[in-house]
Amino acid sequence: MGKHILLLGAPGAGKGTQSKRLASEFDLEHVTTGDALRANKDMDISDMDFEYDTPRAYMDAGELVPDDVVNEIVKTALQSADGYVLDGYPRNLDQAEYLSEITDLDAVLYLDVSEEELVDRLTGRRVCPECGSNYHVEFAPPAEEGVCDECGADLIQRDDDTEATVRERLSVYHENTEPVVDHYREEGVLVEIDGEQTPDDVFEDVASVVDDA
Numbered sequence: 257m258g259k260h261i262l263l264l265g266a267p268g269a270g271k272g273t274q275s276k277r278l279a280s281e282f283d284l285e286h287v288t289t290g291d292a293l294r295a296n297k298d299m300d301i302s303d304m305d306f307e308y309d310t311p312r313a314y315m316d317a318g319e320l321v322p323d324d325v326v327n328e329i330v331k332t333a334l335q336s337a338d339g340y341v342l343d344g345y346p347r348n349l350d351q352a353e354y355l356s357e358i359t360d361l362d363a364v365l366y367l368d369v370s371e372e373e374l375v376d377r378l379t380g381r382r383v384c385p386e387c388g389s390n391y392h393v394e395f396a397p398p399a400e401e402g403v404c405d406e407c408g409a410d411l412i413q414r415d416d417d418t419e420a421t422v423r424e425r426l427s428v429y430h431e432n433t434e435p436v437v438d439h440y441r442e443e444g445v446l447v448e449i450d451g452e453q454t455p456d457d458v459f460e461d462v463a464s465v466v467d468d469a
């Protein structure tokens with residue numbers, strides 16, 4: 257059976273960067289609620305009696321999309337995955353409780369990065385709308401400015417990577433997701449990784465935990 261890996265960290269900690277590489281090198285499914293929600297941003301959820309009518313409205317405000325929507329996405333994705341690396345979920349204690357009801361975990365990793373570094377990383381991030389490749393204007397620039405190395409498409413900034421929305425996402429993280437990190441720490445299963453190393457060095461640490469899981 258494939259391994260079940262959970263990767264935790266604040267917005268910008270490098271979850272997406274490391275998860276993609278883990279998925280490819282360990283032959284795991286990359287289950288990411290952020291990407292799944294971005295692909296379904298305009299889904300009509302008006303019949304579910306939430307504050308907003310689409311995931312987009314929550315995401316652009318830097319708020320969490322309602323649990324009922326996200327839980328369903330994760331359940332469906334995990335059902336069809338053998339091994340997986342889960343990125344972006346759980347983001348509050350209710351989601352963590354739900355996750356424990358639908359699967360078990362072989363390793364829980366936490367990428368530790370300081371707040372100022374997170375803001376720099378997110379406001380400087382550029383993404384490829386075609387193939388999903390990730391860049392940073394300073395830390396990981398493409399060979400030609402504004403152009404994806406992988407597929408040649410023009411790079412864009414994510415709608416929620418403006419400084420104001422980044423600050424809101426970090427405050428939502430402190431309030432809702434840090435308790436999840438503490439929960440796994442108290443259970444004694446959390447492996448903390450220094451996320452401020454180079455991406456290759458972070459990967460070396462992450463991969464050695466996954467190897468042993």
Ligand code: AP5
Pocket residue numbers: 265266267268269270271272273274289290291293314315316318319320321322323326343344345346347351377378380381382390391392395396416425451452453454455458
């Ligand atoms: P989501 O897409 O999950 O965003 P996030 O958690 O805020 O994380 P990011 O994707 O922004 O950062 P990352 O940790 O993946 O970092 P990355 O590798 O890209 O969620 C977006 C929104 O969707 C949420 O705000 C919410 O509305 C909704 N949502 C998602 N899940 C939900 C849930 N479970 N419940 C409710 N709502 C949910 O790296 C960032 C940058 O840093 C890049 O530019 C990269 O090149 C650079 N970088 C990476 N590693 C390094 C390094 N080691 N050194 C230097 N630079 C680095």
